[in-house]
Amino acid sequence: MIFDYRKFLFCFIINYSFINGTTEVLRPRGVPLTKKSFYDPGKDFQCLDGSATIPFLLVNDDYCDCDDGSDEPGTSACSNGVFHCSNIGFVEKIIPSSRVNDGICDCCDASDEYNSSIKCENNCLELGEQMRIERERYLELMKQGNEIRQTYIATAKQKIDETKQELETLKSQMNEVESVKNEKFEAKNQVEELEKEALEKHRAKEEELRKQKEEEEMKIREIEETKQASDVFIKLDTDSDGIITLDELKSYQGFDRDNDGSVSDDEAKFFSNGLEQLVLPTFIESSWPMVKPIIDNEPQNEVEQQQASEYQTDDTNPETTMNEDESLDHEEESDDIEHESESPSIPAESTVSTSVTLEYDESTQKLVDDAKKARDEYNQAEAQYQDIQTKIRELEVVLETDFGPNGEYMALKGSCFELDENEYVYKLCPFDSASQRSKTGGTETNLGRWGKWIGSEQNHYERFIMEGGTQCWNGPARSVIVHISCGDDNQLIRASEPNRCEYSFEFKSPAACVFNQSILESTDNVHEHSEL
Template sequence: MKLLFSCSLLLFITAACLCGSAATRKLRGISSSYKRFYRERRSFLCIDGSRVIPFEQVNDDYCDCEDGSDEPGTSACPRGRFYCTNLGFRPHYIPSSRVNDGICDCCDASDEYNSHARCQNSCWNLGQRERAYVEGQMRTLDEGLQLKQQLIEEGVLLWREKQAQLRELQQVAEDLQIKLEEHRRRKQEVEQTLKALEAGDTRVRGKNSSESTFRLLDSNKDGSLSVEELQEKLVLVQEEELLLSEEEAVALMGGGRQMDLPMFQHSLWDVLNTENRVKIRGIVDAEDPHLKAADTAAEREASSLKKVEEAYDTINMEISDLRKKLTIDYGPDWEFLFLNSQCYQLNVYEYTYNLCPFNQVTQKSTAGSEVSLGRWGMWAGTPKNPYSQMVYENGEPCWQGGSRSTTVTLTCGTETALCGVKEPSKCQYIIDFQTPVACQPVLKQRGIHSEL
């Protein structure tokens, strides 16, 4: 009797143990959100609803459901997934083909429950490292957002300064335009006067000019011109300058041998100014104070006009350049404005990459040759964050055809610097560019995992 009781008790305990191990077996590889589908009952409905099977066939190492939901803890189903709980770290799914393959894919080693692999549970150490990394990222984000706010304030001030600078340049350009028109008018007047003087227009040159010429010819200053004085001072202009003969001098004096000022003004003066065959020895215009003054004035006006034109052109180029800069999209708060006129370098092997935001990207070899990798094109980020990428296009032609281009990816950082360059395809470059203005405020996450 005692023996029979002991055997019955032993069978009960054994059955209880087997039921416990079966329950554990049934629930292996299932996330907590899916456990409601695996409650022990007479039958099991495949999660995709395709088939009903006896519950004893769940995790029996034979695939009955098309979606593999009856074998979450074995490698029987090709489409199956095994859930790594990874307490202390991030939970995740692995393909069921990796279950019991001798390699621990879950940090808690739960995927190798029936293999020769002996893996240590590393979830806690991994979780600590990830928590430290996340905390560091959050500190970087907080510091970056503070720096970004400063750069936003600087950007607003800089934008206002550039607007004021544009207004000042426009006012200077208007003033120079008025000066330019005035200088052009004065230069034209002086040139007309000089032209008239050079043409010998007595209405312009005036009486004093004829008198000064008479005094120049009157060598002995006796108030009259003689044949000898004309021979001394005048020359005939043919292929070369020839001295006057006595007969030629007498003919110029109208047949007489003396000529006073009134006679000179009504006869010989017109000959000297309207005919090119007779002139005073040397350059007569150089002796004319009116002509000399007009020539000096013309040179002065031309020089002044040139200076005003150069200043006007320079101002207009500055206005054009400033307007071009002000048309660029620097972000909703002008936070990217500080990048304009700045350049950043990074050495990668034998190349030096140079990024000048909103201008161009270049690559310079150690040999000294420089290649354009693209000029500023546009922002090309996601709809939620359009300012996360820059595109630089139309660089120098690539030997395979087409032109070089560069995509600049902006990431959050406490400093503004180039962090990396890649060339995933020929002549197509990707640059990692860190800057505080790329930092975006985010909601505080609850943590790596609710069970941490």
């Protein structure tokens, strides 16, 4: 009889067990059931990456022959190898081969420490029972949450139908209102044209009256100007001969331009405009423009002072005695000069526009009233049109928003949820905004506004992002990623800032409780049965 070493060695490398009535399929240690067919003891073993073919007795011989480590699934010989924990009664597990017989229990069935100094207990059944209880709780939560989710879906469907119906109604109303608005616009334009013509005629009349009034005022000012110039001429003509000489001009200290205490010939000639003597018409035409500013600006002009000094009475000198009539005449003349000196300067030509307001005649007033009424009616129609447009856009946004595969997340729109976390109060308003505020007071900081769903391929609705929040100092704009999971109530349960200005919220909602056959299958992914 020929001794078959392969069969003999296979007795040592084959892993088999009977646990609580369940049986594990015989195969090399560390090989998952899905790869059992690659490990046939009756054939040479081909490395799974095709790098080599070796005798089967070299499998699990604690020496790495294959580049991918597939010949040593049950030992730690290959650094890139993997070990499969069957974990019957619980969940199978894949660990790196380096953990095999390292003195640490990694597999609940103790299969990874078969040749170790440490003794590991097989507690897969206990862990499986614990997981079963947790699974039942989870499934119960999913069932309860799903019942609420179904009401969300029904409400969302009804609201979407109502929104569509309201949108159609508003669009129909908008066409009617737009037609009315266009009619009001045309009526407004027509009456405004008539109003414009009437107002132009009215303004032309006002302009004509204004010019007439200005001309009249100009004439009055010219008369007043001539009178003032004449009065000053009389005062400067100290000998009252009807002629002002250079000496008479020199006697007036106000003409001392260089303030040296006397009026020079050149200074006198400046105010006489180069003339040796001045009569009244020449004085008004040539000299008065230079003299007037001096006279107007004198707090107490020297003509009055000099004349008052000449007419003072002296009881000891008969030559200086004045009779009573002369004294009265001088006082009246002095009062006139003082009045003229203290009065404000009156320019020769008006630089201020004269305002003239002329009341509308009956026909113009009617056109103005009609135009105002037409504008009011148009503005009212325009406001109504804009209001309908705004409502239409709001409804369109609702219909365009992704509220989940069946609209279940629409139940969250319009609601806000708060959470006290450390020193802040966080607020989440789904499909709107997120913010934080200090518990000690102050304004809210905008963390972002509704962005979009950013879930995985398996669950597109497991998270969404709020973006475009308040800019951080020397940093990005704040943003929040909201992770949603199943819960029997809508609740913000956790908030954190894992990165600067990038926040993370955890939110539970019945809208995320999707209970179907796939959920049952995913929770049944445990080895509570035989592999046979």
